[in-house]
Amino acid sequence: MEVFETIIKRQSVRMYDKKDVPNELIGQMIEAAVHAPSAGNIQPWEFIVVKEKNTKKELALAALKQRHVEEAPVVIVVCANLEKSVDKYGERGKTLYCIQDTAAAIENMLLVATSLGLGACWVGAFEENKVKPILNIPEKLRPVALVTVGFPVSYMKPTRNLRKPFENITHPEKYSSEIVFQWMEKETDEWRFKIRPLEEHIKKLKEKITERKK
Ligand SMILES: Cc1cc2nc3c(=O)[nH]c(=O)nc-3n(C[C@H](O)[C@H](O)[C@H](O)COP(=O)(O)O)c2cc1C
Numbered sequence: 001m002e003v004f005e006t007i008i009k010r011q012s013v014r015m016y017d018k019k020d021v022p023n024e025l026i027g028q029m030i031e032a033a034v035h036a037p038s039a040g041n042i043q044p045w046e047f048i049v050v051k052e053k054n055t056k057k058e059l060a061l062a063a064l065k066q067r068h069v070e071e072a073p074v075v076i077v078v079c080a081n082l083e084k085s086v087d088k089y090g091e092r093g094k095t096l097y098c099i100q101d102t103a104a105a106i107e108n109m110l111l112v113a114t115s116l117g118l119g120a121c122w123v124g125a126f127e128e129n130k131v132k133p134i135l136n137i138p139e140k141l142r143p144v145a146l147v148t149v150g151f152p153v154s155y156m157k158p159t160r161n162l163r164k165p166f167e168n169i170t171h172p173e174k175y176s177s178e179i180v181f182q183w184m185e186k187e188t189d190e191w192r193f194k195i196r197p198l199e200e201h202i203k204k205l206k207e208k209i210t211e212r213k214k
Contacts, residue, residue: 004209006111006114006115008160012121012122012161014121016119016148017153017154018073019151021074025116029076029109029112029118029120029149030076032111032112033106035108036104036107038104038105039098044080044082044102045081045105046080047079048077048079048135049075049076050135055135056072058134059126061130064125064126066125068123069146071150073150075148076149077143077146077147078106078143079137079141079142080098080099080102080141082094083140099142109147110147113149119149120150121147122145122147131143
């Protein structure tokens with residue numbers, strides 16, 4: 001899959017088939033995660049792979065009872081090792097870099113999950129103090145996200161969540177409330193603001209890429 005196609009195709013999947021996810025695929029997601037950039041190449045991430053039913057149930061309770069946390073065949077808990085970042089970068093390492101590093105790792109995981117035909121969701125709404133004892137997470141680690149993973153149910157037709165047009169949020173040279181910037185040909189509002197089947201978006205993207213290659 002082309003990287004741009006995978007980026008567009010990725011979306012939060014919250015309904016999963018009951019079948020198990022082979023460990024090999026989970027391994028590939030984690031392999032992708034560790035190739036993310038990290039401040040000073042500290043690589044502060046650690047991963048806890050949860051498949052056990054009761055543990056997932058407890059995690060769901062700690063995550064505002066989000067059902068997909070309990071129902072996903074696998075939950076990968078991505079943690080940031082604060083100790084490593086604080087040693088090298090002090091407060092900025094602890095409160096910013098290690099969170100950014102793990103976030104980049106999580107996005108890599110989501111993209112590879114998409115390219116492997118898996119569905120995944122980044123879950124950030126959970127009580128850290130409840131999650132930590134469930135998984136024996138030591139003080140120095142901060143759980144940053146629960147990533148739910150499974151094969152998507154076949155009856156869900158994927159649609160694209162709306163995105164802000166990038167020219168409305170990109171500023172040339174300096175911040176300005178007036179945006180007059182255009183990098184790519186502008187989509188018509190009609191196209192942008194309608195929820196369409198994902199295949200239509202991918203088809204359109206491919207047409208654009210082919211046009212550019214001419
Ligand atoms: C930091 C963060 C926290 C999130 N927390 C949750 C969550 O607790 N539960 C959930 O179902 N989705 C969660 N999401 C997923 C977002 O709802 C989702 O990415 C967003 O609506 C855009 O949809 P898309 O991922 O399908 O493109 C979270 C995403 C991020 C980046």
